Amino acid sequence: DAKTTQPPSMDCAEGRAANLPCNHSTISGNEYVYWYRQIHSQGPQYIIHGLKNNETNEMASLIITEDRKSSTLILPHATLRDTAVYYCIVRRYSGAGSYQLTFGKGTKLSVIP
Amino acid sequence: KAGVTQTPRYLIKTRGQQVTLSCSPISGHRSVSWYQQTPGQGLQFLFEYFSETQRNKGNFPGRFSGRQFSNSRSEMNVSTLELGDSALYLCASSLEGTGNQWQFFGPGTRLTVL
16 A cells, blocks of 8 residues: 555644645555545545646645655645645555545644634 | 435444444445544545445455445445444545545544444
């Protein structure tokens, strides 16, 4: 499995950019990096995913290094509602057309007023 | 489109009983996955169904089972409940299981075993 490593917690001032790092040094060439977040006791929410190129959507930007061994999720202007646990996941092919999300412990992001 | 729905949202059972949880995926989604979330173990994959067939399974005992119907709705069943089965059970759906499709999660069913 391509495991991921994330810091257990981070703080970010409201209105500032939140940069959440993730290491995935054993990622394979065709495996995507996915980011989800989970606000307390709710179902995880999809944020963004990417393979090689940097990606941006209305929620966030994803920067993937050229060697694909690490990535950074950027929330450009963090708000209090962005306080959540953020999971970086390498989506693994499990065979028979099935892809599996393996969640680690994630990063607890606290946005401070 | 309506999101993934799960019923019931909360459930209390006693040890030894069995329980059935239900998941309705987003319309058009054919893949349904189930996850268990506990404070100690985090989010763990249970199994995935696609076109009424289980095509992937995590490391859970046989007491955990599931099925998928022709309309893609899915149920999971836990027999002979144990205290350690208390958890948030999450269902996620996607169009199909390709690497470039992401899963949409439901709100979960909170199961408490007494």
